[in-house]
Amino acid sequence: DAKTTQPPSMDCAEGRAANLPCNHSTISGNEYVYWYRQIHSQGPQYIIHGLKNNETNEMASLIITEDRKSSTLILPHATLRDTAVYYCIVRATGANSKLTFGKGITLSVRP
Amino acid sequence: ETGVTQSPTHLIKTRGQQVTLRCSSQSGHNTVSWYQQALGQGPQFIFQYYREEENGRGNFPPRFSGLQFPNYSSELNVNALELDDSALYLCASSIGTSNSPLHFGNGTRLTVT
Numbered sequence: 436d437a438k439t440t441q442p443p444s445m446d447c448a449e450g451r452a453a454n455l456p457c458n459h460s461t462i463s464g465n466e467y468v469y470w471y472r473q474i475h476s477q478g479p480q481y482i483i484h485g486l487k488n489n490e491t492n493e494m495a496s497l498i499i500t501e502d503r504k505s506s507t508l509i510l511p512h513a514t515l516r517d518t519a520v521y522y523c524i525v526r527a528t529g530a531n532s533k534l535t536f537g538k539g540i541t542l543s544v545r546p
Numbered sequence: 547e548t549g550v551t552q553s554p555t556h557l558i559k560t561r562g563q564q565v566t567l568r569c570s571s572q573s574g575h576n577t578v579s580w581y582q583q584a585l586g587q588g589p590q591f592i593f594q595y596y597r598e599e600e601n602g603r604g605n606f607p608p609r610f611s612g613l614q615f616p617n618y619s620s621e622l623n624v625n626a627l628e629l630d631d632s633a634l635y636l637c638a639s640s641i642g643t644s645n646s647p648l649h650f651g652n653g654t655r656l657t658v659t
Contacts, residue, residue: 437588467645469647476652477652477653478550478636478638478650478651478652478653479589479636479638479650480650481647481648481649481650484645484647522588526645528645532645533579533591533594533602533604534579534581534589534591534638534648535591536581536588536589536590537588538587538588539588
């Protein structure tokens with residue numbers, strides 16, 4: 436079972452920041468938070484991951500709370516092409532480092 | 547840099563038949579994983595291959611099997627197809643087996659009739 440909880444859906448206006456929340460209250464010390472997104476009919480796309488520090492790349496920013504029990508993915512300037520299902524995943528390191536997907540959150544960006 | 551490629555993109559099979567799906571890893575990646583995604587669900591882990599050996603398996607029966615080749619490409623084989631095997635099959639590649647992000651292909655859509 437997935438170790439994360441996400442609301443089923445949210446929307447935001449084009450050009451505005453999209454803040455996608457995720458709860459992972461049972462996360463262990465050696466587990467990372469990963470975010471992927473899946474646009475219809477495509478494979479999941481890696482966005483970003485982090486352990487405890489906030490992370491930023493060209494796609495998004497990841498903010499992890501100090502107690503690591505929740506995180507927020509921030510898309511700073513959402514576009515219509517960001518409409519997708521976003522998956523927050525807790526992933527252990529180790530020999531079998533699989534991804535356990537939940538149902539994700541459907542982000543709809545409106546014009 | 548070439549990403550993960552999968553073939554074929556679509557496939558229709560009859561119940562009881564066997565199918566082979568293929569995956570080419572992203573350049574420089576030596577680990578391959580396979581996932582099954584039923585309609586409306588998140589992907590589910592099938593198994594992972596590293597250095598041509600299976601090193602992790604999800605809750606799938608033995609009729610789901612795989613191979614990894616010396617060039618790190620991979621095959622997923624499913625025997626005795628059932629209607630519930632209809633799904634999108636995703637291949638992902640990564641570097642090593644620890645904290646390297648998985649990069650996915652766009653999948654093979656299998657329909658079993």
